[in-house]
Amino acid sequence: MFGKKKKVVGLDIGSSQTKVVELLPGKTKRLINYGISKILPDAIVEGEIIDREAVLDSIRTLFESRNITTKDVVIGLAGRDVIIKRIVMDRLSEAETREQIKWEAEQYVPFDINEVSLDFDVVNPNYGENQQEVVLVAAKNELINNLTALLKELNLNPIIIDTAAFALQNAFEYNYQPGPDETIALVNIGAGMTIINVIKGGSSLLARDVYYGVNSYINKLQKEIGFNYEDAANTVKGTIPVGASQDSIQGVFESFVNDLSTQIERSLQFLTTVTGEEKVSKMFITGGGALIANMVDYLKRRLNVSVEVFNPFKNILYDPSIFAPEGVEMIGPVLTQAVGLALRGD
Structure with missing residues (x-):
């Protein structure tokens, strides 16, 4: 949301791994390079950098x-310091909307409005009589400044700051072509956080970080x-491990998936309440999750919805050997956010 498009590298700083994706620009994208580097446990907790040196070392090693x-x-932002919300406001010109958005945001952003960066996207200019529907994005300046300073210490230039969702x-949207009336839930199951973005007709209906x-x-x-x-x-x-009880492990797995499903369900229920969208x-x-x-099978059964693993390289050209020996099926899902960030460059 923040910045203009140009040739870039997508850098996804997660709580357990740093991922980078480099694409050849042009109408047809081709994967040039990618990398994955571990981060020490607890170096990033709930989106907050706790061990700065560990994160610096991971990114440095990766590049x-x-x-x-x-x-x-x-880079993409996520966590408690980022708010994404669909709002309705008076229909205005783009310049007037930009002027007015700060005052509108005060109603929805639980932070001091002077301590955040704001952006917006008009997703429905004819929502109602003299009204428009807007996706509002707010991120704490402290979060942005800390990440920017960290990257500049590595001589990296964060030219675009997007959101993970x-x-x-x-x-x-680059890899799939959903129908305009399809409501699609995108769920990124990361190490410490699950990012949920429900989309329809090219815009976000609901974005949440769990x-x-x-x-x-x-931990279980x-x-x-x-x-x-x-x-x-x-x-x-x-x-x-040798000697471990398969039944016990299966029980823990089912408990984990049930808890995860409950978190997803709550978001989808909120979507229905707020927007009236059906299932x-x-x-x-x-x-990684x-x-x-x-x-896939357990989520499908628990949530009663069709579930598929997202292939972020479905429409991106690549040499299959670049993913050897694991294969794109095992590496691709880990790189989805980094791919989405890299696609901002053109």
Whole structure:
């Protein structure tokens, strides 16, 4: 939302990994390079950078190990310091809307309005009599300034600051062609956070960040079965420790998916209450959590909706060997947000 389009690298700073995607600009996009680098546990907690040096080291290692020389980057914001809300206001010109949006935002943004950066997108200019519908975005200046300073310390230039929810939407709309009347739920199941963006007709109906993700599954395995962190993390990836009870692990998994489904359900119920939209047509899941065995089937059964793993490279050209040996099916979902950010450059 914040900034103009140009050639960039998409940089997704997550709570457990840093991801980068570099695309060849042009009408038909081609993947040039990508990289994934781990971040020390608890270096980022609920979107807040706790261990600055650990995050710097992860990004530095990523760019150096992948020989990425491009300095212009796009980053995505998420968490409690970011608000995305659909609002109705008087129909005005774009210039007048920009002037008025600050006063409108005061009604919806739970922060000091002088301490946030605002942007907006008119999604329905003819909402009602002399009214328009606008997607309002607000982000705390402190969050933006901290990330900008961190990147500049690495000689990186954050030319566009987007939101993680809109990055998902950007990646989806480039790779898929939903019908104008389809209501689609995009769900990125990350390590510490799940990002939900429900879209219809090219605009966001609801965007929410939920502090529940793969780390919650790992914690459940540690607490309820007694695994150490390494065994729990490996179990999530499909490698079960010798002698572990399959039934116990299955029980923890079902408990995790049930809790995650409840979080998603609450968002969808809120959508129905606020917008009157009926049940979503389809759900696309992505992020590391989308790769957990049986996740699609359990979500489909629990939420009673069609669920598919989001392929962010569906319409992007790439050499299959770039994803060897794991393959694009295993790497792609982890890179979805970074792809959506990289697509901002053209």
